[in-house]
Amino acid sequence: DQxxxxxxxxxxxxxxxxxxxxxxxxxxxFDYFLWYKKYPAEGPTFLISISSIKDKNEDGRFTxxxxxxxxxxxxxxxxxxxxxxxVYFCAASYNTNAGKSTFGDGTTLTVKP
Amino acid sequence: GAGxxxxxxxxxxxxGKDVELRCDPISGHTALYWxxxxxxxxxxxxxxxxxxxxxxxSGLPSDRFSAERTGGSVxxxxxxxxxxxxxxVYLCASSLGGPGSNQPQHFGDGTRLxxx
Numbered sequence: 561d562q563x564x565x566x567x568x569x570x571x572x573x574x575x576x577x578x579x580x581x582x583x584x585x586x587x588x589x590f591d592y593f594l595w596y597k598k599y600p601a602e603g604p605t606f607l608i609s610i611s612s613i614k615d616k617n618e619d620g621r622f623t624x625x626x627x628x629x630x631x632x633x634x635x636x637x638x639x640x641x642x643x644x645x646x647v648y649f650c651a652a653s654y655n656t657n658a659g660k661s662t663f664g665d666g667t668t669l670t671v672k673p
Numbered sequence: 674g675a676g677x678x679x680x681x682x683x684x685x686x687x688x689g690k691d692v693e694l695r696c697d698p699i700s701g702h703t704a705l706y707w708x709x710x711x712x713x714x715x716x717x718x719x720x721x722x723x724x725x726x727x728x729x730x731s732g733l734p735s736d737r738f739s740a741e742r743t744g745g746s747v748x749x750x751x752x753x754x755x756x757x758x759x760x761x762v763y764l765c766a767s768s769l770g771g772p773g774s775n776q777p778q779h780f781g782d783g784t785r786l787x788x789x
Contacts, residue, residue, distance in 0.1 A: 566715075592775050594777055596780075601782065602782050602783075603677070603764055603766070603780030603781050603782045603783055604716070604764070604780045605779075605780065606777035606778065606779065609775070609777060611775065649715065649716065651716075653775075660706070660718050660721050660729055660731075660732075661706075661718070661778065662718070663708075663715045663716040663718075664715055665714060665715035666715055
């Protein structure tokens with residue numbers, strides 16, 4: 561059973577518009593969530609994170625929202641830029657799980673000029 | 674560079690051969706992780722090291738897979754008697770601190786393993 565799900569395999573948006581990437585999880589023990597971005601032939605790079613004690617974390621154009629009751633988080637990118645085109649992975653972890661993060665399958669974002 | 678380094682970047686081998694993949698983490702990072710990404714899939718956790726010990730080996734797919742870490746630094750992932758289903762990109766990551774530290778993982782670019 562997949563504990564972290566990214567139900568949209570792909571998303572296409574116009575440059576300058578908002579990109580919203582969604583992630584759902586099933587394990588209520590998860591208390592830390594991260595988003596990673598991955599370009600082809602490169603490893604994922606950390607983008608932004610949020611602790612379960614918060615419901616929002618913002619870093620420049622990137623904002624992550626957490627809705628614990630719905631077990632849902634989302635990543636907002638605004639304004640979207642062509643260089644944001646990549647695969648975005650949602651990941652979740654909890655303190656007693658030996659530091660292991662559980663990843664979703666990723667969403668491929670394409671930002672069109 | 675100062676990032677996580679993995680070698681080789683690509684490996685093609687025949688079914689039944691053994692392969693060894695290497696990971697050099699970021700200096701000072703105590704935690705080291707191995708993941709596997711098969712085509713079209715997400716990242717599959719394999720094993721985690723804190724220092725030289727592996728508190729969590731739960732992701733290793735079979736006893737053909739093993740990993741070690743020496744000196745709290747370099748790690749090698751060994752796959753014995755490779756099978757075609759082992760073909761994937763093997764990613765290594767390191768982080769500053771282990772469980773509870775909530776440190777993001779820094780990934781290498783991976784080793785693309787192809788079993789013929």
